[in-house]
Amino acid sequence: MDKAQDGHPEGYRVLTHDDIPAYIAGVPAIVAQLGGGPADWTVRDVADGNLNAVYLVDGPAGGVCVKQALPYVRVHHDWPLAVERALFEHAYMVRLDPFVGRGAPQLYHFDPTLFTIVMEKLEPHIILRKGLIEGRHLPKAAPDTATFIANATFNTSDLAAPFERKFEDIAHFARNQALLRITMDLVLTDPYREVWRNRYVRPHMEGWAASFRSDIELKTAVARHRIGFLTNTQALIHGDLHSGSVMVTEDDTRVIDGEFASYGPIGLDTGAFIANLIMSWYAHGAYDRPEADRRAYRDWILEQIAIFWATFRDRFLTLWENATEAGDAYPADYFTDTAGKARLATIRRDYLDGIFADTVAFAALKMNRRIIGYAQIADYLVIEDLERRARAQAPALALARALLTRPERFADIAAILDAIPRFERAGLDPDAARHL
């Protein structure tokens, strides 16, 4: 990549709100889609995540979403971040398009100079995290996200295609290093050491933060899964599939923001989603709502976790059972007779159990990093009383510690659903929570 003197790729510049109409006017296909001309278009800045600029543009005939990778972390301008990440978000969308249908926004245009993606404007969708905080019942979110992950990961794994296709992808996505470094540091390393970027509720969570830094069992488990992230090219994963990466209505669901895409363990995606449902469950305990509403919504969340896993598992198995082209993992001529077919069923269950074990671990890692770490989540930030917030966070950390250090206690999703309410008794003293 050629770099101009400012260290950005040649020709790159940050688009401002006022630049957007002229920029769009240079892309004929998008002009046609909006209708009219620049003077007829309205532009809204809707950036919500930590990293990028996002604008919604509306014209007489329709609307689009314009997302530009900024050369720094949007919420932290003196933290530089390579704009090339947009290449990988684009590649992720293109690679998955044949498999995920309308599970992601439609891609209209990619600009490899300004690192801008123009895509379908999702309306009246909201970010799932916002819906969860508001206590909305969004019945499609969990099963649709599960289906998306199953479609995306099965079809890019060694179960679905010859390895050459996967290795071509690996050669590409292995270059997504700026964002993989963020996952490595912020998600998989920082919460267990002292580092300037870490944030947590002070002073209430000091005890938990200190216990994370000194807990050798925990850090051993963390390191094991960090190695898994670095060495296991199981499938093309989203890499950041929390409830802020899912846009929903009551009957439609889209997964967005694939810029962290890499070949890695499938459980990182399933775990990220479950982690954010679990944290929502704990956060709701501190929301100022009528008790009956709160109880009903928490029951709904637990149900969504169950539905999410069951849907993912069923969809993944169905894709495998119906695959017409076998991947290199299990050649078509290996398990053809009756005994072979029975064995293949066992192999499939074992494979899904392996994904589940990773799901448990990565769910835990994703909870920890949202509570002891740089990127906090709105589910907790909306709880203004710090002690109340901390008391809604501690149970997530206590559960996460158990998920990582006692994985044998969590062999299926039912064990996790049982544990979530039980761990609510965990408080600000990490040692006192060890009996849960």
Added chain:
Amino acid sequence: MDKAQDGHPEGYRVLTHDDIPAYIAGVPAIVAQLGGGPADWTVRDVADGNLNAVYLVDGPAGGVCVKQALPYVRVHHDWPLAVERALFEHAYMVRLDPFVGRGAPQLYHFDPTLFTIVMEKLEPHIILRKGLIEGRHLPKAAPDTATFIANATFNTSDLAAPFERKFEDIAHFARNQALLRITMDLVLTDPYREVWRNRYVRPHMEGWAASFRSDIELKTAVARHRIGFLTNTQALIHGDLHSGSVMVTEDDTRVIDGEFASYGPIGLDTGAFIANLIMSWYAHGAYDRPEADRRAYRDWILEQIAIFWATFRDRFLTLWENATEAGDAYPADYFTDTAGKARLATIRRDYLDGIFADTVAFAALKMNRRIIGYAQIADYLVIEDLERRARAQAPALALARALLTRPERFADIAAILDAIPRFERAGLDPDAARHL
């Protein structure tokens, strides 16, 4: 890569024996090394492996080795094979140069048009396989190869360096698909199915070949390790490290032929080496030598297997313990106090146990493919009597089956050393060998 009309890269042509002097004359650095001019040089065709052309060139001042990737399998001209494999052999040599010292031949010149590598001429080295067949005592071969593998793999793993460096390498080596396809098919898939390429001693080994095709336990284990090969980017591995890829004298050892290089499980390299020592042990049982010599040499081989593993393990642990820069797997600030240091020692033992488990499995896979598969080995081919040959092969298959399907019986190298003589009782009936 631009392709000319014949399907080869632009400018590529196969060099013949008579082309070599003129070719070398065009590379000034090599001319200086040989001394004199083309008329003073002698060229010997010494191709020995299955894939490439290899010439030794001698001049008044010195000699070099010229290796050219041919656009087909050298021993099977109508089997096309991408010449680009030389890129990866070259990249492997360059990448490992800082770590393996004189464990590999010195690289002099790489030609990316003719896919030719000019390197150090190894003299009076012989191929280790030849030395083993002749019953030579080569005391450095096993420990030096172990040291080479430890140096190469530790330093390219997540234990030694930040992941960015590894992922850059992965992006490159993930393109070595033509040769990875050979490993996938010939080593990891074919021996357990019917395919035209398979060769074995007929009719004597028909029973074993049939049992491999119908053995569901075996094929389940094989598939598990095939997935490991496809998904575990543990370190940069040689990928074909059998006794034909090691050149030795009594006091020097060089690993050659890194064209199968990829990021994969370290146990594939350690396992390949051990497999070839085990097969040599069994083959010696059928060689026409005095019984006392044979017994002494077999004891020497068992000793080399023990030395190989102990040296690899010690070297790998020493590198880890003394690493000044920690890789991303275990950050330097994670295990610093007394309890942490004790835990790190346990983690290291567990890591080596993991490599050992892979070693056991890949050793088995490598034995199977040399007996039921395309590429047979000279250790067995020199046994002219087919039944005698088959009876020296059956024990290797019986042991391999146990290594793959009963890995819990082989927790350390001593268990393998015990098993090798015990499995010699296996014969041509695969079922009768199940009790061993």
